[in-house]
Amino acid sequence: MNKKKLTMSDLQLSEDGYLLCPECNGFMSRKSGAYGDYWGCNNYKTLGCKFSIKYLGSLDNSLIDLVKRNEIEKLKDCIKSGNKFAVDNNGNTLLMLAVIYGQEDLAKALVESNIDVNQTDKNGNTALMLALKEYPNFDYRVLLEKNCYSIYTKNNENWSPLEFAIHNNLKGIILEFINNGATIDGSILRWAIKIDYIEFIERYFEQTGISVNAHDASGNTFLMYAIKNNSVECAEFFLKKGANIYKPNKRGQCALSLARNNTNSKMMELINKYKGSI
Numbered sequence: 001m002n003k004k005k006l007t008m009s010d011l012q013l014s015e016d017g018y019l020l021c022p023e024c025n026g027f028m029s030r031k032s033g034a035y036g037d038y039w040g041c042n043n044y045k046t047l048g049c050k051f052s053i054k055y056l057g058s059l060d061n062s063l064i065d066l067v068k069r070n071e072i073e074k075l076k077d078c079i080k081s082g083n084k085f086a087v088d089n090n091g092n093t094l095l096m097l098a099v100i101y102g103q104e105d106l107a108k109a110l111v112e113s114n115i116d117v118n119q120t121d122k123n124g125n126t127a128l129m130l131a132l133k134e135y136p137n138f139d140y141r142v143l144l145e146k147n148c149y150s151i152y153t154k155n156n157e158n159w160s161p162l163e164f165a166i167h168n169n170l171k172g173i174i175l176e177f178i179n180n181g182a183t184i185d186g187s188i189l190r191w192a193i194k195i196d197y198i199e200f201i202e203r204y205f206e207q208t209g210i211s212v213n214a215h216d217a218s219g220n221t222f223l224m225y226a227i228k229n230n231s232v233e234c235a236e237f238f239l240k241k242g243a244n245i246y247k248p249n250k251r252g253q254c255a256l257s258l259a260r261n262n263t264n265s266k267m268m269e270l271i272n273k274y275k276g277s278i
Contacts, residue, residue: 024049067097091121124155132164196231212241219249227258239274
């Protein structure tokens with residue numbers, strides 16, 4: 001390992017807030033080794049770059065107290081003095097502590113000071129992941145400024161910010177992710193249909209132009225998913241777009257038969273309303 005004293009000249013940040021390797025200009029991330037934590041280049045396997053820098057020590061109690069008291073200007077001075085990457089004993093950065101203590105103005109100031117917003121704690125969580133996972137009252141927009149997040153970054157439990165948002169039904173955040181390039185896959189679509197999130201479904205069909213009668217590997221269509229989840233608004237949207245109620249899946253079930261077996265009377269009324277026109 002190429003041990004080197006951490007200096008500000010070594011620790012340049014990309015426009016998105018990622019720590020850059022001074023040798024190959026690739027992204028660096030926090031890693032653990034036999035001699036403790038360190039910053040290692042992510043291009044080790046692809047380019048063979050072995051550059052690494054010893055991880056900084058922990059935040060002292062005086063800095064943590066500044067976060068609790070929301071002392072924004074004093075903390076900015078601390079960052080300029082080299083505490084940009086320091087953490088507490090749990091691996092929480094200054095930005096993470098701002099999330100934990102609900103200091104939204106401080107979090108915004110830290111983001112604007114070009115702190116490493118993608119730094120992770122001991123569980124692999126970024127500040128955004130931490131907010132999405134455990135602090136639902138925190139204003140996520142503070143952490144979305146300057147595109148300071150990676151949609152697909154995974155923590156140690158293999159969860160991404162997008163998956164945390166889906167798990168907690170955070171509609172606005174998910175739309176923000178989609179607008180910033182998140183791929184709309186089957187899991188996101190099933191989630192949207194399950195909670196009858198019609199705005200999202202409309203956006204999806206507008207962006208992709210996919211056929212309303214497209215189906216998954218089991219032959220289930222969008223309408224079938226809506227019927228199974230009692231999602232009446234989504235079902236009506238699919239019917240208006242010409243969903244086929246007679247097309248069977250691989251088990252021989254069609255949307256009409258599923259609706260007949262459904263205990264939701266509104267769903268059956270809806271299917272009957274469109275049955276004659278399909």
